[in-house]
Amino acid sequence: IAASLIPFLExxxxxxxxxxxxxxxxxVPLLRTEAPIVGTGIERQLVKDSRTQITAEEDGIIDYIDATTIRVLYDRTEDEEFVSFESALKEYTIPxxxxxxxxxxxxxxxxCKKGQRVTKGQILTEGYSTKNGExxxxxxxxxxxxxxKGYNYEDAIVLNERVVREDLLTSVHVEEYSLEVRETKRGIEELTSDIPNVSEEAxxxxxxNGIIRIGARVRPGDILIGKITPKGESDPSPEEKLLRAIFGDKxxxxxxxxxxxxxxLNGVVIDKKLFSRIVKGRTSKLADKAMLPKLDDDFETEIDRLRTILIKKLLLLTDKKVxxxxxxxxxxxxxxxxARFGASDFSTLDFTSIQLSNWTDDDRTNTMIRNLILNFLKRYxxxxxxxxxxxxxxxxxxELPAGIVQMAKVYIAKKRKIGVGDKMAGRHGNKGIVSRIVRQEDMPFLIDGTPVDIVLNPLGVPSRMNIGQxxxxxxxxxxxxxxxxxxxxxxxxASLEDLIKWTDKAGLPPYGKTYLYDGGTGERFDQPATVGITYMLKLGHMVEDKMHARSIGPYSLITQQPLGGKAQFGGQRFGEMEVWALEAFG
Structure with a gap:
């Protein structure tokens, strides 16, 4: 699929x-989505087939709409209403x-808007890398x-500050943090906001329950989930015992x-969850046992009700038919x-194992019987x-693993603007790292004063032979x-002739060759450069995830060297090649 989204793949x-x-x-799905100007024509079909968006199941009218709910009143003929077991008004929840x-x-x-007519298959939402159904x-x-100025040497990318300021390549990320409460030898741990030797401010x-509230702003070092665990300490001295007895110091x-x-981590708490293992006593187990038969009874009652409606409708359909x-x-x-159809025939039928074709000699009746039974089975x-x-x-x-009494989870959303060190790419395999974000007035600009958004190195095109870009x-x-x-x-x-036809129509130079002016001095560059609109993506390798620094931290017991990696709060390995880089720099 992805290859068929690349224009000029040839x-x-x-x-x-x-x-x-x-x-x-x-x-990465961006905060503000925008469909490509140059596509391949399957972008709309792809969104429809991916089923990430809410689509209209039939023709109908929007009955109610807000940020989290869409209600659609579907058109139904008398026949469709007759064979249905559901309301024509259907509600969808928007994630x-x-x-x-x-x-x-x-x-x-x-x-979509309230009162708007929708057709079958029409997309009703956008977002999550889609715009208007594309x-x-x-x-x-x-x-x-x-x-x-050498800033886009070796696939580096120079970016206009406008892209950052106007949130053109900004995305929202959600991180999940969890904490488990275990049973230890010294007693059960506890989730609480009453933590010893921690200020009220913190x-x-x-x-x-010690879990941070939804909507709170989070900065590095803030407490997300408060937990206390029993100490395994040596016996307190008699003086300490006396003080504890007097002041009740726990x-x-x-x-x-x-x-x-x-x-x-800088972000906002958007959700929290607390899972508990139910420690059941004898009475609660008995109460649960009593609830299960009630659930079964309710289910049987509802199925009997639907079955009665089904038989009633079948009798109406097959009246006087053979x-x-x-x-x-x-x-x-x-x-x-x-034989003629009768109530006694239908009451003994098992509708889950019956052939639905050619009950009677009337095609319309057969179709309605088939749809009626299928709708019944769907509801069942x-x-x-x-x-x-x-x-x-x-x-x-x-479901919690053994030895875990509770588990708390916190979800934190953070807005990520594009920054130096982030990876970007076009659709033709032309990837690069943002090396510098330049003020709008310093970027090269067109003759009408429009500064360009992004400067790519022309040497990245010939040797790689991706002329499609x-x-x-x-x-x-x-x-x-x-x-x-x-x-x-x-x-x-589209051929080269088609391109020239469109650039002529737009009054642009053929092949996109145009003179640019230096943002710093205002002078015209010596040679014309290719300028155009390209669809650029922001990729999931972001520098914020990889950034890491350490002063004094954990050491390996064996080698007495710092541990490696961000997760262990380790050091950066300074290898042979890094030393050569310093030597070369002088």
Whole structure:
């Protein structure tokens, strides 16, 4: 799929096209999405098939809408209403700031209005890398291919400050932090906001369970989840015993084992969860046992009610009609051929194992019988799944590993602007690292004074043979000028003649060659450069995750050297090649 999203794929070398398609999978969903000006035409179909968005199941009208809910009243004919077991009004919940496995966010917004008519398959939401029902992984940026003071040497990227200021490449990330409460030999640990030797200021945002409140701002070192654990200390001296007896000081028995925010964490708490193992006594077990039969009874009652409605409707449909022979899946005739349908026939039928074709000689009746029974079975499965879920939660509760009494989880959202050291890429395998963010007035600008958004090194194109990016830039600038979007299929797409036709129409120079002016001096550069609109992605390798510094920290017992890696708060390895770099620098 990813390869079929690369426009002008024919003009790219296979290795770079492969890189491009792999990097599209690493693209981060941006805060403000924007569809590409130059696409391949399958962006809309892809969003529909991915099923990440809410789509209309039938034709209908929007009955109610807010940030978290959409209600659609679906059109139904008399026949459809007759065979249905559900209301025509259907409610959908819009996910907000839901964490993905890659620590990104699924955050959707409605793109329809109350009272609007919708058609079957129409997309009702956007967000999470989509815009107006089209895939939108990145941003259309004004790119110049030229060297700039050595800052874009070896695939480095020079970025305009405007991109950072206007949040063009800003994304929201959600991190999950958890803390377990265990049973120790010295007693059970406890989640609490009452932590010994910790100031009130540090615990002001914690609730009675010691978990930070939703909406609190978090900085490095803040307590996220407060926990105390029993101390295994030597026996106190008689003086200490006396003081404890007088003042009731419990602080000596427990120590602080709270979870604190790690370095580089700045964000807002958006959700918290507390899971507990249910320690059941005899009475609560008996109460649970009493609840299970009630759930079964409720399920049976509802199924009987639906079955009664089904039989009533079947009798109306088959009134005065003769059976053509109704068979089950084994081919056994359950209603004999030539017989008239009656209530006694239907009451003994097992609708889960019956053939749904050709009950009568009337096609319309057969279709309605088929739809009616299918809708009944669909509702039956939904109720059955619901019953199993409820039984599971009563009998098992929250699944926690052995020895763990409670588990608290905190979800923290943080806004990440693009910064120096972040990885970016186009769709043609043209990747690079942001090396410098330059003030808007210092960037090279066009003759009309428009500063470019991004400066890429022209040496990154010829040896890699991904000329597709140049085609995209030229066609993109024509699209921006004329306010149109292009769909050029990956093979047999737009030709060079087509590109020139569009640039002429937009009044732009052919091949995108234009003179740029130095932002610092205002002088014109000696040679014209290729300038155009390219679709750039921000990738998941962000410098903030990799940034790490240490002074004195943990050492390995064996080698007496600092540990390695960020997770162990280790040191940076300064190897042979790093020493050469210092030697070369002098």
């Amino acid at each position: 003009h790219d070398d296979a290795n770079r096209a492969l890189m491009g398609s792999n990097m599209m999978r690493q693209a 907000k700031f839901r964490k993905t496995n890659q620590n990104m966010t699924i955050d959707l917004r409605p793109i 895939l939108a992984l990145g941003k259309n940026l004004l790119v110049a291919y030229m060297p700039w 615990t002001k945002d914690l609730d009675e 602080a000596g028995d427990v120590k602080d084992a709270s979870l604190k925010a790690p370095p580089s 059976s053509l022979g109704v068979k089950d899946y084994m081919g056994v005739e359950v209603i004999s051929k030539g 499965k939904e109720l059955d799944a619901d019953l199993k879920r409820k039984k599971f939660s009563i009998t098992i509760g929250d 140049i085609f995209e830039a030229v066609l993109g600038s024509a699209g921006k000028e004329l306010g149109v979007q292009f769909a050029t299929p990956i093979f047999d797409g």
